[in-house]
Amino acid sequence: PPLGAMINLRDIEEVAKKVMSMKAWHYYRSDAEDGYTYRNNFAALTHYFFRPRILREVGQVDTSTFILGMPSSLPIFAGPAAMAGLGHPDGEKNIVRSAANGGILYGISSNASCSLEEIAGARQPDQPLIFQLYIAKDRKVSADVLKKVECLGFKAIMFTVDAPVLGRREFDMRTRIVADDDEQENAPPNSKGGVSATIDGYFDVDIGWKDVEWLQRQTKLPIIIKGIQTVEDCLLAAEYPGVKGILISNHGGRQADYAPASIDVLYELRQTHPEVFDKVEVYVDGGFRRGTDIVKAVCLGAKAVGLGRSFLYANAAYGERGVSKTIEILREEIVNCMQQIGLTSLSQARPEMIKYMERTVE
Numbered sequence: 511p512p513l514g515a516m517i518n519l520r521d522i523e524e525v526a527k528k529v530m531s532m533k534a535w536h537y538y539r540s541d542a543e544d545g546y547t548y549r550n551n552f553a554a555l556t557h558y559f560f561r562p563r564i565l566r567e568v569g570q571v572d573t574s575t576f577i578l579g580m581p582s583s584l585p586i587f588a589g590p591a592a593m594a595g596l597g598h599p600d601g602e603k604n605i606v607r608s609a610a611n612g613g614i615l616y617g618i619s620s621n622a623s624c625s626l627e628e629i630a631g632a633r634q635p636d637q638p639l640i641f642q643l644y645i646a647k648d649r650k651v652s653a654d655v656l657k658k659v660e661c662l663g664f665k666a667i668m669f670t671v672d673a674p675v676l677g678r679r680e681f682d683m684r685t686r687i688v689a690d691d692d693e694q695e696n697a698p699p700n701s702k703g704g705v706s707a708t709i710d711g712y713f714d715v716d717i718g719w720k721d722v723e724w725l726q727r728q729t730k731l732p733i734i735i736k737g738i739q740t741v742e743d744c745l746l747a748a749e750y751p752g753v754k755g756i757l758i759s760n761h762g763g764r765q766a767d768y769a770p771a772s773i774d775v776l777y778e779l780r781q782t783h784p785e786v787f788d789k790v791e792v793y794v795d796g797g798f799r800r801g802t803d804i805v806k807a808v809c810l811g812a813k814a815v816g817l818g819r820s821f822l823y824a825n826a827a828y829g830e831r832g833v834s835k836t837i838e839i840l841r842e843e844i845v846n847c848m849q850q851i852g853l854t855s856l857s858q859a860r861p862e863m864i865k866y867m868e869r870t871v872e
């Protein structure tokens with residue numbers, strides 16, 4: 511179907527599922543084990559309702575914000591999701607270009623399909639990019655990568671901490687892309703298969719809080735800790751002077767199954783420790799597909815919301831135009847939501863505009 515027929519992000523996801531190779535679809539869609547966290551990310555969002563205010567003169571709506579001082583036209587960013595090249599030959603470069611056109615930030619995965627030089631080359635002059643780091647067993651390797659991304663002009667480091675080992679992603683495990691048929695025959699039945707297997711093993715399982723200190727010594731760039739899943743860890747992370755942002759995330763349900771929904775952790779943090787939001791910027795991701803989802807998170811104190819799969823799917827289905835369309839759909843939905851609930855700027859978004867409801871609807 512033509513891109514113009516796409517009304518929302520789910521429409522684009524449906525197209526991606528149809529046009530992608532089985533291997534690529536399984537890698538992108540994969541979740542851990544029984545997918546409870548994957549599905550709960552969506553389900554939890556349905557429990558947060560708005561308390562819309564009326565007669566607020568919503569003719570002019572400003573959706574812009576700053577993320578670590580970098581301007582963003584919307585309170586969203588493209589999250590670091592590996593191997594954009596599985597979906598489209600131009601891989602991350604398409605997302606870089608669409609992010610520039612749409613005025614949003616993009617976090618480049620440690621496991622990007624394109625080289626860092628290619629990605630930097632696809633940038634607009636002055637387009638800020640974030641680099642997502644997994645720490646390698648050999649710290650020297652990571653130290654060199656950090657030097658390189660600083661030289662290339664990346665503006666922040668997103669340190670992912672929810673993946674000491676990969677989650678057991680069963681769609682992906684069943685795919686088993688092994689180059690050599692014999693090897694495939696001989697692969698033990700429970701060995702990791704799929705795309706994940708090819709990128710596992712290189713990163714350190716023994717990362718700890720000491721590595722946040724190590725990272726602070728390696729880079730002057732602001733650090734975002736990605737993959738925080740409890741209020742306790744939000745508080746710990748916010749103690750490090752180099753840590754300027756925390757991203758509440760369960761990796762889109764790809765890591766610990768039964769990790770809590772990100773929106774619920776954000777809500778608990780806002781209820782119990784509102785002061786944290788003044789100390790560090792708080793971001794959230796996992797299952798955000800609608801402008802309403804994003805505005806809810808902003809009301810609960812999130813500076814911005816990341817999306818992972820949606821941009822990969824759009825890139826796979828329609829390339830750069832699809833990624834741009836995804837941003838524009840979200841822009842329209844965010845503006846519409848703000849107008850419906852009486853917000854003309856994101857700075858007016860407050861927790862009082864949200865009500866948690868035990869009851870929701872199917």
Ligand code: FNR
Pocket residue numbers: 537538539551589590591592593619620621642670736759760761762763764795796797798816817818819820822
């Ligand atoms: C990811 N994610 C991820 N995170 C990260 O820090 N480094 C990475 O390399 C990847 N790779 C990756 C690949 C794929 C295919 C997906 C779907 C996700 C997690 C990503 O940054 C983000 O946390 C989730 O994708 C957010 O959830 P949604 O928006 O996909 O529901």
